[in-house]
Amino acid sequence: MTTYSGPARLTLVDGTQVSGMASLSTNQRGGTDGWGGTFRPDKTSADFHNAGDGLSLELPYDQIGSVAVTGVRKLLATQQLVSLAGRGPAPF
Numbered sequence: 001m002t003t004y005s006g007p008a009r010l011t012l013v014d015g016t017q018v019s020g021m022a023s024l025s026t027n028q029r030g031g032t033d034g035w036g037g038t039f040r041p042d043k044t045s046a047d048f049h050n051a052g053d054g055l056s057l058e059l060p061y062d063q064i065g066s067v068a069v070t071g072v073r074k075l076l077a078t079q080q081l082v083s084l085a086g087r088g089p090a091p092f
Helices: none
Strands: 003-011 017-029 032-041 055-059 063-076 079-087
Antiparallel strands (some): 017 032
8 A cells, every 4th residue: 555645736627726735545445446535625615515526636746646526524613624536546
């Protein structure tokens, strides 16, 4: 299993870029490789509740991966945790 934890930028379908911290890992379930994890944006936004597929997650050094939002939950009054499922090869 490979992991990444650090700064990232999520680009929404409309082109809006949201900076934050990502915690990602690869997994292997039933012979299928995949990756996913969580994204904690620097600022809360309602945009994530309407987000689905077709997003991209950019890591340092121009590493980009396609992701889909699978869930959003509130951590504190001022923080959100966005669950992501990766599409295609992992960018880390």
